[in-house]
Structure formats: C-alpha cells, structure tokens
Amino acid sequence: MGIFKWLLLPFSMIYLIITNVRNFFYDFGIFKSYSFKTPVICVGNISVGGTGKSPMIEHLIQQYQGDFKIAILSRGYKRNTKGFIEVYSDMTATQVGDEPLQFKRKFKDIKVFVEADRKYGIEQIEKYYSDIELILLDDAYQHRRVKSDINILLTTYDKPFYRDFILPVGRLRESRQAKKRADLIVVTKCPENLTSDKIETIKTQVNTSQHQKILFSTISYDEKIYSQKETKDLKSFDDFYLVTGIANPKPLIQYLKDQQKNFDHLKFSDHHNFTEKEIEKLKALKKPILTTEKDFTRLSQNIQHNIFYISIEVKLDKDLKSLLNIKPQ
Known part of the structure; x- marks a missing residue:
C-alpha cells in the first residue's frame, strides 16, 4: 500500500463503519426489505468497475426468455431524465442510459425500464405491466430495500473482492462479508485455460457458505x-x-x-x-x-x-x- 493510500485509510474506515451499520440495520429488520409477487433476480457486485454485469443480464435473458415474460430494471446511469421510464429502441443513451438502451435494441421483445429507486420501479412494473413474470435487476446488489429471490454476485478473476479493500483505498463498495447475501457467486473474465488447481484455490479463497454456489465464466467475442x-x-x-x-x-x-x-x-x-x-x-x-x-x-x-x-x-x-x-x- 503506497503512502497516498495510507493517507486515505481513515476515510475507508469511516466508510466501512457507515456501510456496516447500514447492513446491520437491514439484517436485523430495523430497515425494511420488501418482497414482491414477481420473481426477482438481482445481478451486481461489491466493487466498482466492470465485472461483466451487462453480459450476465443478457445471458439470463437468453436462458429465460422462452419460459418467462421478462422485464429489466436498471438505474439508467448518467441519463439526463428522472423517474420511472420505459425504454424504447428509438430513444438515446442520453435519455435512458447506454446499458438499458443496449438491452432494448438487442432484445426487442423484452420490456426495459429505468428507475433509480428499485423498490418503486418494481411496484410500477407490477401495477402497470401485470403480464411480467420475471424481473432482472441490473446493478442492484446494494439496493437492500428489495429482497430479491436470487442474488448473483460477480467478481473478476484479475481483481477478486477477497484481495480488495474498502473505498477509497480499494474498490469495494462494502465489506467483503457482503458476499454472504449472494446465492450465486460468479468469477468473471477467467482465462480459457483455467486449471482445476486454480479453480480450487479460488473456491477456497471465496469461502462460500453451504447455501451458495460458485461458477466461473469466460468472455466470448463475436x-x-x-x-x-x-x-x-x-x-x-x-x-x-x-x-x-x-x-x-x-x-x-x-x-x-x-x-x-x-x-x-x-x-x-x-x-x-x-x-x-x-x-x-x-x-x-x-x-x-x-x-x-x-x-x-x-x-x-x-x-x-x-x-x-x-x-x-x-x-x-x-x-x-x-x-x-x-x-x-
């Protein structure tokens, strides 16, 4: 750790305390989490930066679109609009965010929505789009007001969460212990030639609980x-x-x-x-x-x-x- 990061350490400790207290309040019901009648799958991470959330959302669409009428709910990062909006193919990234627009243009039969408040967004989907049978939450692992049916946590092969530190010294949005909320942990962007020994080493370091499963993914380019x-x-x-x-x-x-x-x-x-x-x-x-x-x-x-x-x-x-x-x- 360089001297500059040592100087940032007190800020990381403050940030860690705040996020831990918040999680404690949710864990013990002081802050309420809400369940919904529509099954919800959340895809997210506990680190900043690209872990492959969008390709994972697209993989889930490909897996489930034959069985469910699917909706995607995203924040719509860096859009210049506010509130709950349905995304259409002729919109711009400025209006709804680049990733939601990408989803809509690629999967035209899928409903895509943007709303920063994921609880409110799901409520609007269930109120006005009652035919939706499965909701995919994009980048919502920290949105604990929503109690998802499945939490998928992504971490990259090169920069796994277990070798990282809390912001701003490191890249973690919350403690490494946040992994306990995941039902499925996916190690993304793995090399094609990943050995069985390396897989076992990673599994040991991730240290999954009994209810958790771990998968490994690679990137395939068109x-x-x-x-x-x-x-x-x-x-x-x-x-x-x-x-x-x-x-x-x-x-x-x-x-x-x-x-x-x-x-x-x-x-x-x-x-x-x-x-x-x-x-x-x-x-x-x-x-x-x-x-x-x-x-x-x-x-x-x-x-x-x-x-x-x-x-x-x-x-x-x-x-x-x-x-x-x-x-x-």
Missing part, C-alpha cells in the same frame, strides 16, 4: 462486427481505431492483439459522455472505428458512418438455469 447498416467479418477488418468508454478494456485489447490486429486505442472513462468536440475529432479520423456495443449506443447518436461494434457473451462452466431453479408463478 466473429463479426456490426454497424447500423452492415455486418463484416472481424477477420477482414484491420487498421482501425479502437474507441472504448468502459471500465476495463484490457480483455478486448488482448483479444484484438491475439487476432493480430493493427489498431490505435483511444480510451475514455466508463460511461463517458462524449462532447461535441470529441465527436468532431472522432468523425475526422481517417481510419474506421471499432468500439464496444455499449459505447456504440452513445457514439452512434452522432456518428453514423465508418463505425462498428463487437459484441460479447459469457460462457459459464455450469448450467445456470438448473442452479437457480426459478419457475413460473
């Missing part, structure tokens, strides 16, 4: 890239700018290097709202742009030509549906 009007094979696409505004672009960068691609990387912060000046600079680039699917929802509002995205999906080492055992009401 072999094609997409624009608003065309589809191309990634194999034939080279000499481009990679533009990212996500928390952790390292896996994508490594994948493109493994594919022996020639590119320059323009990195922006997670959920970055591109300014007019930045957009004009990107438009003026002499080479095509490749970006992530999430970034495409923001960039394609203003850049329609010579910009493509690559999509990803997660692959799990076990069948998710059989572990969760969610059934229609």
Whole structure:
C-alpha cells in the first residue's frame, strides 16, 4: 500500500463503519426489505468497475426468455431524465442510459425500464405491466430495500473482492462479508485455460457458505462486427481505431492483439459522455472505428458512418438455469 493510500485509510474506515451499520440495520429488520409477487433476480457486485454485469443480464435473458415474460430494471446511469421510464429502441443513451438502451435494441421483445429507486420501479412494473413474470435487476446488489429471490454476485478473476479493500483505498463498495447475501457467486473474465488447481484455490479463497454456489465464466467475442447498416467479418477488418468508454478494456485489447490486429486505442472513462468536440475529432479520423456495443449506443447518436461494434457473451462452466431453479408463478 503506497503512502497516498495510507493517507486515505481513515476515510475507508469511516466508510466501512457507515456501510456496516447500514447492513446491520437491514439484517436485523430495523430497515425494511420488501418482497414482491414477481420473481426477482438481482445481478451486481461489491466493487466498482466492470465485472461483466451487462453480459450476465443478457445471458439470463437468453436462458429465460422462452419460459418467462421478462422485464429489466436498471438505474439508467448518467441519463439526463428522472423517474420511472420505459425504454424504447428509438430513444438515446442520453435519455435512458447506454446499458438499458443496449438491452432494448438487442432484445426487442423484452420490456426495459429505468428507475433509480428499485423498490418503486418494481411496484410500477407490477401495477402497470401485470403480464411480467420475471424481473432482472441490473446493478442492484446494494439496493437492500428489495429482497430479491436470487442474488448473483460477480467478481473478476484479475481483481477478486477477497484481495480488495474498502473505498477509497480499494474498490469495494462494502465489506467483503457482503458476499454472504449472494446465492450465486460468479468469477468473471477467467482465462480459457483455467486449471482445476486454480479453480480450487479460488473456491477456497471465496469461502462460500453451504447455501451458495460458485461458477466461473469466460468472455466470448463475436466473429463479426456490426454497424447500423452492415455486418463484416472481424477477420477482414484491420487498421482501425479502437474507441472504448468502459471500465476495463484490457480483455478486448488482448483479444484484438491475439487476432493480430493493427489498431490505435483511444480510451475514455466508463460511461463517458462524449462532447461535441470529441465527436468532431472522432468523425475526422481517417481510419474506421471499432468500439464496444455499449459505447456504440452513445457514439452512434452522432456518428453514423465508418463505425462498428463487437459484441460479447459469457460462457459459464455450469448450467445456470438448473442452479437457480426459478419457475413460473
């Protein structure tokens, strides 16, 4: 721990006390958690940064859309609107957030909503959309007013929660002990060649309770890239700018290097709202742009030509549906 982080340690201790007291109040019923008649699956983490929540939500949709009428409820991070809003494909990321818009455009038959207050959001869904049979909560592990039927906790292979520390010294939103609320813990972004010995080591360090299950997932990249009007094979696409505004672009960068691609990387912060000046600079680039699917929802509002995205999906080492055992009401 560097000297600067040592200076931040008192603030971490204060933050830890506050979050622990809050969790204590919920654990012992001083603060109330609410259950709902519609089954709710929560996907979240206890650390800041990209742990792969969006791909996991999409995986759940793919697993359950044949059995349930699904709704997604998200905060709509960095949107310029407020309140409970249903997301439509022709909206913009500025209106509803990039991830909810990505979900809606990818799964047109799925209902997608944004609302910062998840309890209120679920109440509105049950009141006005009574045909919904399953609700997926995106990034809601700390929203303890909602008592989810299933809590899925994500942690990355490279930066697992058990080697991290509370904010601001580390990246944890709350104590490592918050893992006890999870029904399922998924170690995300694992290497393809993960050995059985390493798996057992991680299981020991995670130290799951008897009721908890642990899974391991890898990232799978699409072999094609997409624009608003065309589809191309990634194999034939080279000499481009990679533009990212996500928390952790390292896996994508490594994948493109493994594919022996020639590119320059323009990195922006997670959920970055591109300014007019930045957009004009990107438009003026002499080479095509490749970006992530999430970034495409923001960039394609203003850049329609010579910009493509690559999509990803997660692959799990076990069948998710059989572990969760969610059934229609």
